[in-house]
Amino acid sequence: MRSHLADFDVVRPTSLEEALTFAATRVGVPGGVTPLAGATDLFVPFNAGQLAPTTFLDLQGIAELAMAPRWDGDVYRLHALSTYTDCRRDPRVAERLPLLVAAARELGALQIQNRATWAGNIANASPAADGVPALLAYEAIVELASVRGRRTVPLDAYFTGYKKSVRAADELLVAIDVKAPPSGARHFFRKVGTRRMQAISKVVAAGVIERDASGIVTRATLALGSVAPVTLRARRVEASLLGRRLDEPTIDAAVRAVREDIAPIDDIRSTRLYRARIAERLVRAFATA
């Protein structure tokens, strides 16, 4: 443990109102406020002495944020403290939103899944967030709260750059709404990494395809991780599939389109070239599966 504990404070509000009021008072204060949910990501740089001194705003004592995820018709609502394990344990999620279960199962290991939260994965805004693409594929909606009120943002519009987002310093991510596609939709998830668990991906893909009775694509979403400064929707791939049958020319066009959607780099986990090749193969698998 390389951080000096004395450089860090922890406030532990017991209501959302109290948390938001505190966050508002810390705007512009050096070190600011850092919301703390499952701690599985924040505590890595914290342990390594790489986290700037801050005040942790511990969310665990806030009942509204700790509520279990719940279904309202076709919409599954995750709260700020909903974990990957919460999703894995709900058979209806496996049936209606299988990408969430597929992503949860391969994120870290059980010890991480028991603590890590979907909201935390979004809030960190890492381009390698392995939970986010599944949410993007389902066109999830994020709900933000502050003393100024509440607002909703499509997850696709949430990330603005490398580890940057539209969340203001005094805002908390309180909930995520995920709408289940109609039955018959095709759900695709593939994580490519060094090993299946306990390895952040080199490339991760999650997508949904809906087709009409004649096989024409009526909706296509494909989200990719670790191939750009943000997790993103592959809009050109989606456009190349929409309104078409999944025949060879269409699939080939989709594979070409992904080159324009991504901007991979060389880093500790992989190379630009490998990521570009794998992204193309994932698009082919997505459109063929």
Next chain:
Amino acid sequence: MRLELQLNGHATAVEAHPAKRLLDVLREECGLTGTKEGCGEGECGACTVLLDGQPVMSCLVPACHAAGRTVTTIEGLAGPDGVLHPMQAAFSREGGTQCGICTPGMILAAVAWARDRASAADAGEALAGNLCRCTGYTRIFTAVATALEASRDAHDGAEG
């Protein structure tokens, strides 16, 4: 903060910084050095403990998140008379341990899975978060399998 928790079956209270790692609170404030630090970044599972019965990496748990909750460490598995937990006995019998650093976390993860088989499809998934550099894993998986078998036999016997 004053941290109150149920630790290995005993109501316990210690004074600790709320952001101190649960791993360090257990080792330093509570004197329970069975919980090991491996990587310190949630990759290796050596520091695994059970928090409300669920396996967690104690190097990634702030002390305040254990407040009012139940924590089980390797010291809490054996009976009061010192009789090993069946999973500990199986690891010992099958040679599922060598240098011993991964062993407490490995056993706790295995115990959690044995109690809640729906949490993972198989032992490989249940123990994917626990790395071992000595054994090659084969004897670990044998130990887990024999412990599960023994507990099933015991259960069948109790029913019979």
